[in-house]
Amino acid sequence: MDNTMWTRIPRRISFGLCLILSTSLPSSAQQRAPRMTGFSAQGAATQHALEQQYDSLLNKEHLASWMQRMTAQPQHVGSPHGKANAEFMVDRFREWGYEASLVEYHVLVPMPEQRELHMLEPTPFTAHLEEPALESDATSSVREGRLPPYNAYSADGDVTAELVYVNQGLPHDYEVLQQHGIDVQGKIVIARYGGSWRGLKPKLAAEHGAVGCILYSDPRDDGYFQGDVYPEGPYRMGYGTQRGSVLDMPQHPGDPLTPGYGATPDAERLPLAEAKGIMPIPVLPIGYADAAPLLEALQGPVAPPAWRGALPLTYHIGPGPARVRLHVRFSWDLVPAYNVIAVMKGAELPDEWVIRGNHRDGWVFGAADPISGMVAVMEEARAVGVLAAKGLRPRRTIVYAGWDAEEPGLLGSTEWVEHHADELRGKAVIYINSDGNGRGFLRAGGSHTLERLVNEVAASVTDPQTGVSVAERLRAQRIVSGRREPQDTGLLRISPLGSGSDYSPFLQHLTIASLNIGFGGENGGGSYHSAFDSYDHYTRFQDPGFLYGEALAQVAGRLTLRMANAEVLPMVVGDWLFHVEKYVREVEELASDMRAATERHNSLLASGAWTLASDPRRTFVPPDPKDAVPHLNFSPLKNSLFVLQESAVAFDKAMKAAGTDLEPVVRDGLNAILRDLERSMSRAEGLPERPWYRHYIYAPGLLTGYGVKTLPGVREAIEARQWMAAEEQIQVAAEVLHHVSRQLSQATAAVSGQ
């Protein structure tokens, strides 16, 4: 076991599951077999050989032809081509030896019926709101059945008001507006995409009294400032528009009419008026070609430097004189969503499930998002099927999933998870997600007990461009970006997960250990959620030759097969603990940083310097003083961390003493505890004010949307300056860590009882 990762942990403990016994294998097999947590040396050699076979079965041609077929027509939830794709997939999975079926839910997905945006003053202008056909992009001329740019779960509305530019529309932006003496009450706001999940922008605008919200992609963030625009380059052209959901997902994802349970065709449903999470004001996304005349027409104060984009104009805040009319109307019908579920029953442990999924619905043609990931899943499943047909069936059951209706709000996966919650709680050992793919570097996030598994897999897959392992290439990137020292040979850290894809119901609602993986960073962006996310765009710019599609199948296939075949589930508590220790330090630092910032804020205010330093010719409203940050009692959390470290040491000791040849009954007991370990990080009542989210280590931020908040109960209470709640949440988090300690002690007992 590599010890370099422990530099920040007080004691040198190594309670990983090191089952490789150096004396149990002939030396040739030893040399061949790479380190493989969860496997004995013999098991590792067998698994290694299996993976070599697996690799040899992969065929990039399949990815290309499936993508071309599946992206030939619009394929959003409810579309004929979407259903045809689902049926095509079911047929393939059956061919490959799976029990496969379409699993249907009926979900509320609003579809646009009216979209109009006009500037009435000072210069009449009607926004174009359409993406043009381009000669070099075959599907761009396919108009029938495609969803035009819109934001799903916007309110219906026809509003006319003065326009205000609110930058990214985040909480801090409203503080800046206040300092300029500008109020959005009764106004329509225009916000640029970026800085947060899009749904927070209209939500905050509505909370501040705005009557409508326009979202646009500024060319600085997503357009010609970044690189050549489509079709010369991959970046967003002037009318390329980012569709997307504005459902209030930080509250919960999934069908708004069936909160917390499956939207089966016969389920009882809330009346629409009682549904939560639907935006109270109309919202519409536009491209920068449509945004430019609106922004150009604004006067009022010049926007602060950080608010300015790359349009050739001086960014003003307004309000007005631009006056706009925003008119949107949607159908509010139930739409059938078809998940594809394909099961390869495990040869030895059929009731332990390894679930591997990607969504299959796109906003329009959806080549990169999501089909590039979906076809890698399919090729993976095909190869696993071939191996099974040869008699190399996995020990555990593998479930492949192609989710529908992810784009409007993770509906397909969430309904399935809610529908099968009890079964999943008992059986799921991991959920492995992807959501599209591109050229570049491995990106992995998820439960930190799986960090070592991800590292071992990444070290065993070759980067198709450079010939080194994908781990080696990622390490190089982190070294160059200054995130890592060249001499550091420790684990590559994986990111904690927030939300934004189908892992969320698994990880955060059922607290099943999860991973999210994909490649990227060298695929120029710019097609995201537009009609130009096409086969042509993808094969020219995102992953020509599907080299990284194959690499994804190699990485995800290994993850899936190792989880399916491992003797002991390859979860390493020490790696997780390393991160939890960091999170505890972070929340403590957060409080003291906020204390210092508050003191400075109040002292600045008291000194009068803000007003004196401001330009008397401009409006300046000094901010309000802030309440002092008390000293919070973090000791419960730190004491529980101490107990956790003790439990981990004891477990490690017991594992070492037990050696590697665990009795089957001991091993099964241990595996059951490991499977449930992530579950022990949750509370049945969920997080404060959002009970659907039950994971107490990872959650999407209430005010960042997709962005993760670790130790969310504590962190968000501090950020919200709710000091009493913070003290309570420190207690709750401490109890959660105690709960994990107890699980570990049980595991220790199970192993020692051998």
Added chain:
Amino acid sequence: MDNTMWTRIPRRISFGLCLILSTSLPSSAQQRAPRMTGFSAQGAATQHALEQQYDSLLNKEHLASWMQRMTAQPQHVGSPHGKANAEFMVDRFREWGYEASLVEYHVLVPMPEQRELHMLEPTPFTAHLEEPALESDATSSVREGRLPPYNAYSADGDVTAELVYVNQGLPHDYEVLQQHGIDVQGKIVIARYGGSWRGLKPKLAAEHGAVGCILYSDPRDDGYFQGDVYPEGPYRMGYGTQRGSVLDMPQHPGDPLTPGYGATPDAERLPLAEAKGIMPIPVLPIGYADAAPLLEALQGPVAPPAWRGALPLTYHIGPGPARVRLHVRFSWDLVPAYNVIAVMKGAELPDEWVIRGNHRDGWVFGAADPISGMVAVMEEARAVGVLAAKGLRPRRTIVYAGWDAEEPGLLGSTEWVEHHADELRGKAVIYINSDGNGRGFLRAGGSHTLERLVNEVAASVTDPQTGVSVAERLRAQRIVSGRREPQDTGLLRISPLGSGSDYSPFLQHLTIASLNIGFGGENGGGSYHSAFDSYDHYTRFQDPGFLYGEALAQVAGRLTLRMANAEVLPMVVGDWLFHVEKYVREVEELASDMRAATERHNSLLASGAWTLASDPRRTFVPPDPKDAVPHLNFSPLKNSLFVLQESAVAFDKAMKAAGTDLEPVVRDGLNAILRDLERSMSRAEGLPERPWYRHYIYAPGLLTGYGVKTLPGVREAIEARQWMAAEEQIQVAAEVLHHVSRQLSQATAAVSGQ
């Protein structure tokens, strides 16, 4: 004496010249008189009363009418209106009781005869190269006799080549080009203004083999990104163009044909071919309206994010396919430059000179630069004249100067200084410069022995917009920007001076203590060196009502009059020492930071991470390894600093013991030493490779142009990785500090010998 400023100095010493004796004055005078270094209590009260009278004489109407008159026609060096302005000034100074004259030098100033810029491929385009007439700007239609946009001291040339975008054309930019595998050999480069003095851009381009250089103002730095463009707002419009000199001023300013001596009409001159500092390649400045088609036509790699401006295009580096022809030709004639020199002989110390100047030549109409400063000097001189006529003549001589030919390269001031070097060395006690003015905050730089004087003056002048002192308002700005803590009541630090205005020959060649002052920060930029730097622009945007013109006359008038009337010259060695201690720390840190950066650079290179992390589809040439940074011996410098601290403590002690009523002979001896103190910071042989610059504490950077380098010998040797030279320069700097210590010891002896 305020002790808060000493927090970083090891011992509590206070060797300022605190001559205010609390027992020597009736308490009413005590209350009235502010703290005034260099004056006894009685003297301070008298001076305070004088300044009240002075203030009451100032009249903003004069500033407005003089500016309107002086900027009505183009008034560059050699222009008829420029000469008329000089004559107008001489007449006024005489009216006001001065001995005033035109002092004429004949200097080489190239004037443009041909300016052409064409793109030949891929799309023919001819640059406009003219600034349009605007209805709302009266002088913009005055075309006769105006200098079109050009760079003075560009080579003549007619070159055709592929174009390369080099960002700001700084040393680091060429490293980035090298990493992209791009060479400018035989190419024409286009560089945006900013990041350094403009003359370095073509100089570096030529050193890298480029055959021509185009400079342009990117709207991100200087145009619509910053705010509304002229005439709607103050910022640069598309054809507004920054003229400017590209004479190699970091070598030396002044007439290239008479290096080091005055360019009197009958002086011996170098032949043009032997003149140094003239740019070897043709250079031309253009506006962003002309730059856009050129940049749009470039292909090749996309420029790195930091290189991208605010034009609505993707910034590419090239080279080509844009191919351009640059054709410029200049007259190379001698031009008469007329300095206005006006003398008010001192009543008591006629051979001690306080010199106060501003240049009077502009590139076109020159309202902000320089007339806004010049008219403040004139109003100051008028009021001083009125006081003198009332019998309140200054003790020391005051010399007012209106310099000609500053814009092409500080020619008027440099020639006068070189011409009168011996006299000035003996007589000058200070040079106080301004170079334009605007609305906002006091900006002061200069010799740090004068820091306390500047603070005392700034505390006694009222900011016209807020009613607090200009010191208070500046303090507020520094608090808000985080440069200062609200509770810090210590001195406002003034900046060290590099170059870029007429203080340079005084401060850096003769090492006369100097200050440079002005207001600004709330006057939108954008007219700099363009034909739109007009009376209309200035009075609308820069300082409507000339409120800050009056404030400048108040600040500069106090500085001038206090220097002229002080009993003991108000120079505080401790304040200067505070900065020198900081500079010594900085150069030591510079070496250790470079050592760490070099180690990281080489270790990154050795790890191969750079290559592995780079996109294989793009050219990437890894940089060369760097030579290790040795541990330099800083002890001579630190030991000399220690001695200096000791001398300062002894001087302070002696001053305290002497009390305030110094015998005239002692006082005169002390004043002579103080006057020469700045001289003791120099070396006759000048800085390495640029002997004209003799100051060893402050110099313009060889590779930053205007930007200052403190302890320049040491700092620039380290930056250039010349380790032997750095060791030598540490010795030399140590000797300079020892020299200052000896001066101080003499002063101590002078005071103690009383």
